Amino acid sequence: MAVSIDDVAALAQVSTATVSRAIRGLPRVSPATRARILAAVEELGYVASPSASGLATGRTRTVGVLAPYADRWYFGHSIEGVDKALRENGYNLLLFSLGGYAGGRKRFFTGNMVRKQIDALVVLCLGLTEDELEQLHKTEIPLIAVGGPVAGCSSVMIDDGAAAELATRHLIELGHTRIAHMHGAVEDKLNFAVPALRTEAFTRTMAAAGLACPPQWNVAGNFTVTEGVQAARALFDAPGPKPTAIFCASDEMAMGLMFEAQRRGIRIPQDLSVVGIDDHEFSAAAGLTTIRQEPTEHGYLAARMLMAELAGAAGSIEDMLQPIELVVRGSTAPPPA
Amino acid sequence: MAVSIDDVAALAQVSTATVSRAIRGLPRVSPATRARILAAVEELGYVASPSASGLATGRTRTVGVLAPYADRWYFGHSIEGVDKALRENGYNLLLFSLGGYAGGRKRFFTGNMVRKQIDALVVLCLGLTEDELEQLHKTEIPLIAVGGPVAGCSSVMIDDGAAAELATRHLIELGHTRIAHMHGAVEDKLNFAVPALRTEAFTRTMAAAGLACPPQWNVAGNFTVTEGVQAARALFDAPGPKPTAIFCASDEMAMGLMFEAQRRGIRIPQDLSVVGIDDHEFSAAAGLTTIRQEPTEHGYLAARMLMAELAGAAGSIEDMLQPIELVVRGSTAPPPA
DNA sequence: ATGAAAGCGCTAACAG
């Protein structure tokens, strides 16, 4: 049942060492023997045991992906991109999802289920504590962050400040002065840096234009549609003057707001302009103006650097700031006269 | 640097065999020595090498997940569910995404990167060719399908026919007779069975009520918002009488249609009722009537069965038909008078 | 209850 390298060696009438070289495309094997060996491999349907070669080489040809969730927009897409790069290089992807709950973290970091199991790690947009970071760096495997800054790691991400600024300026340039903000603050212990980066840039950009956003126009949506709807309710229900535009830190939240607006007869963009960040699949369909980013590409590029590093090109891992782009659609317009 | 079992044995002054037993909680170790060993483990921060134990035992404590995409609603959620169950049992999740392109399949099945690398496999809603199925079954590892039927495998899924029927009957009972259908036919070679199951049930249910859906009211949306918008355009642009309701085979497509309807001033539900399947996060926010299913739970249950099977409970893997539920929201109403 | 020793299947010098 278990066809091993010995079987191949026997069939091809060579030593296992030669089989090993031939299979891995190493030099020092004559074309003739190589062909014979490959034929034997084919005939027997032989596949090397990863455990065995892992044990012998100390490498697993597997990279880990640590994500807070596997089922959210940014993560799903970046995982797909990572996977693509790994696939192209014959690497496997071991997924560690924290499942959104803080408890999983400890198990990951202390249990160290990781070590010896992966050759490199990509950390998806996850704030890490100093302890955790230390744990990771201690493993001495190549690391790279995607979608957010991680101390001591290179990362592939957008300039979140620039993105928020671009979105905000778009509104300002349209003539808006009463601009609200829906941010993605999270309640749990997954300390992202991203929400803060975007909010700070918003405030800064507003200030630079001599504008300010009153507290009651600053609502929290946690990056999801569902909470976007709730935040929109809070905003719309707040007493006092209404904003003419809103910058949402993600498209999902922006769409939650749009749904709620529609329910209340608030017309977009006539009564209220909305801009988001992401360019979620739904955004084009919904006509949402947004700042585009491409998480699949982020994951892909990050994994490529990892592959290069593992292939021996030390120093392949570096920071990459990824492009963003303002995509103007129907959800933004000048403020009502 | 690499602390091995020998280091632990030395520190605890026992043999490696005893260390091995102690760590894995096997009997035949006196409480005293066990404690001593565990202390040594702690002190050294020892973690067994998965490659080594894998080689020795033939088991990897890893299960594979084969998915057509990692970044689509159903898959992202079911992966999360699988991961949860694995996490609870100390198993790892190796993700194989076909990345939506047919090329990846061959590599997966022939390369057999899988064998010896995983103890079990969950196949996500993926039509497989006979060859591929044979390849899989040949590996002799436990298999289970999630989200769709796979010949020769048990599966965790909803009754797609019942779901489509429930949705269709809801429209019929509201009094609709001119009902359109947006199905999820796929153009590529990933031959799902699901779209056909839903469409057949729709047609059957219509027929049972003495109704029929003319060809031009039968459009293809490929399960995505984007194509849902396009399909909606085709439907709305078609000459002749208009339907008063539409059954979309997924919420994403349904929302694509709703966005397009809104753009054209077609009011929902006054002019057109819409029902979908899934209960996507966006659906509650958008007020879409739908048939709820819970992919996270599907993945979780499937992985649990796998865990039981691997734990020695042969026969743990069986078909599970998961519940569905009609969730009535604002997108459906009686037809205009 | 514990230890000695023989692998698990592959790779990596080192010879030749």
Add this chain to the structure above:
DNA sequence: CTGTTAGCGCTTTCAT
């Protein structure tokens, strides 16, 4: 260019 020989780190009889 090819074979020999040790391991890689852990598990597992089989003794003791």
